[in-house]
Amino acid sequence: MAQVTIHIPPRSYQARIENGLLARAGTLLADVVPHASKIFVVTVPPVRRRWGTKLLRSLHSAGFKPQIIQMPDGERAKNLKTIETLAERLVRLGADRKAVFIAFGGGVVGDVTGLLASLYMRGVEFVQIPTTILAQLDASIGGKTGVNLATGKNLLGTFYHPRTVLIDPELLSTLTNRAFRAGLYEALKCGIIGDLDLFLRFETNRGQILKRDPVEIEGIIAQSVKLKAEVVSADEHEGGLRRVLNLGHTIGHALEAETGYKTLLHGEAVAWGLIAATNIALTVGRTDSVTAGRIADAVLGLGRLPEIKVNPRKILARLQADKKTQGGVVHFVLPREIGKVEIAADVPDNVIINAVEELRRLSRGGWGK
């Protein structure tokens, strides 16, 4: 089992990554939260249907008497109303300050349950058991919780860390190919930011990765979690270093918003964002053409991506209005070499526009390559 420590003074915690871990969740939690008065598993119907029985069996055999509470599935349920409804039900079910919540689902369940745990009776403990690849290698690590407002994504939230994160890559076997692949771009991002070895896995073992070879996938998730844990441990509240995790997300977020969150999965938007950031880095002389080519090949080599038809000027306008804009300047994380990035605040508008034009050209016909 791979174990990664997230160092957040005064209390650090472990993320554990292992195929088949779900069956041992009960035993592991008996060590981590032995004092839990009651355990509440927060989940969504698709996850409960596929994996609920296995988790409940494991918790029961460790002596817990878990109760499941379900929330509606999907990003649209990531709002304050859901938090309120869940909290009311928890009160009626007798959840007290010593209750422990388990977030059992994708990033939506994790973000909602984390926020709920931070608010419920001024804070109860919670545990993450992420079930999508995006949640396993990204959303469950780092302690950001949140819900959306009608005016924008993730605008209400807290920093609140789980007691532990249990990651079982076997749960990914029930994901669609598209959702699985979308998560891989986040792992690739981690490699470009700070882990050459992780990046090399994509160059040399692409076939195995796409076939979901269990050893490969466990390794990729463990290395991504390690990278994110290192960054978060050094900069919990995004003072500076943590911003490197936004590689590919500046343009990625703008693409998602401009297409109404309908045509691109988050990871697919990040894939295009990685290519755009790389093109920008090349144009402004921050990286060389060999590095840029390797990144583009690694991204496009994972297969087909949805076509980009947006108006580049509209993307630029969104960037300028984005919350990451500081003092009217758009900050970009740019790759320098594989495993090294830097932050640039001086990217000219026409370079950004050209980078988006290039995405339109590359993606024409709906094929990345």
Ligand SMILES: NC(=O)c1ccc[n+]([C@@H]2O[C@H](COP(=O)([O-])OP(=O)(O)OC[C@H]3O[C@@H](n4cnc5c(N)ncnc54)[C@H](O)[C@@H]3O)[C@@H](O)[C@H]2O)c1
């Ligand atoms: N807190 C953070 O640091 C952070 C980081 C990245 C993303 N996020 C958030 O994460 C959310 C996206 O997460 P997501 O992509 O996991 O979306 P999601 O939670 O909506 O899950 C996607 C879909 O997969 C289904 N699903 C979950 N596990 C499954 C399984 N094992 N098999 C089959 N289907 C399964 C879900 O029911 C859902 O329909 C966004 O709201 C985003 O803002 C948070």
Ligand SMILES: [Zn+2]
């Ligand atoms: Zn992301």
